[in-house]
Amino acid sequence: MDLANFSDGRGICFYSDRQDGDAGSDYVGYELSRYSSLYACIGDLIGRSSGFEVLKASQCHSSTVVEASMLWRDPPKADGIYSTEATLIPTVMVADCVPIGLYSKSGGITAAIHAGWRGLTAGVVENAVDLIERESGVNDIEAVIGPHICSSCYEFVGPESLEVVRAFGEDCFVGEGCNYLDLSACIEKIFDTKGVTKIFEEKDCTLCSGRFFSYRGGDTTQRIILGVGVVGE
Template sequence: MTINNPWLVPDWPAPANIHAVTTLRTGGVSTGCYASLNPATHVGDDLNLVAQNRKIIRESLALPAEPVWLQQVHSNIAVDAAKVEPLQQADASYSYAANVVCTVMTADCLPLLVCAEDGSCVAAIHAGWRGLLDGIITNTITAMHSDNLLVWLGPAIGPGCFEVGAEVRAAFIKKSVVFTGAFTQQGECWLADIYHLACVELSVLGIEKIYGGNFCTVTEHERFYSYRRDKETGRMASLIWRT
């Protein structure tokens, strides 16, 4: 099978021992609404095809180990990827160990890939609005125990497509008024900018070196899966590891 670069490589000044990528929806074997590089086992796709897709990802990227797949539950739990049990419930993983592939899957939620400027540690974060509100970014950054971090914001729902209720906006503003600027009123609802929400929290944590954040999974249908657009669909995988 010919693989035509079915992934995004972050444009960021990470050190040479840091490797990071987000897969696209192309280059795999799944069919129908899951076409074609779906690595998710929980969305209704044929598990044999999912296994083949995971093999394609592993071999195409020459991964040093099987990705650490989490059971994502929109929590604020971050775990050490080198110590997790299979399918442990968490929404972020981090690692100081070499050749441990921190991985999250998304299809509108925001994937964040994080590394230390000295290349000593990495993390992958799955951030939907619930996780953002509950502090998944803060919990992960705190667990890394590292200064001078770089963050890449991967493909997520764009600010023109993420409609939320007034209660979601109110919950963020109750947490901090600094989140106000991430919401724009549209009729009786609000449009939320998930990238802005993440950047606000990163700024509070003192992180200024932020990259990416210019995608829209809903409108870029040829490249990305989108749950909000299609409901029944696959997932992209965002992976990061150090050597």
């Protein structure tokens, strides 16, 4: 498990790697199993051994962001979860798409976002930022960009590239013939517009570093998770 600390020393963003195994198989419905080693590991990081839940949504490349709740019947269809309670920890699962952790220290609000090109062009990051700001009443959001496919590995051609150009501009495409998409550059543009401070980005690519699971690299079912928690008082 990797860890990045937000600036107040209480908010943390964690993400798993290949050695932690397929995180997707550790969830029962929308909750991470309390008997999984990942649950114990997250508990160690936030200083709790029990009394917390690790939640995920049913991801569908949408712009939908929901508030974490123990009242869900099934995992809601969404690609972002935010939480106002330290005992409800939002997570997302990825293998090449970008996982993003957000944190508002004044509001103690945490969020995890699953962002591929579809979600990014649809506005999933903006939606999450707007919801957090509405809850906290201030604009103090910090962000961690987790492991994702790098621009050297992410060939992106076809009609959908026009959609991305329209949303983020041609300079998000790199390489020979500009056929490679830099997802992180798209996200930086959103952060600039929305006044979000990036505090850390994992630079090891899911495909070419070998450290994480990669859908394009053949890991079609395995996923890593990224989540945001607050260290218990």
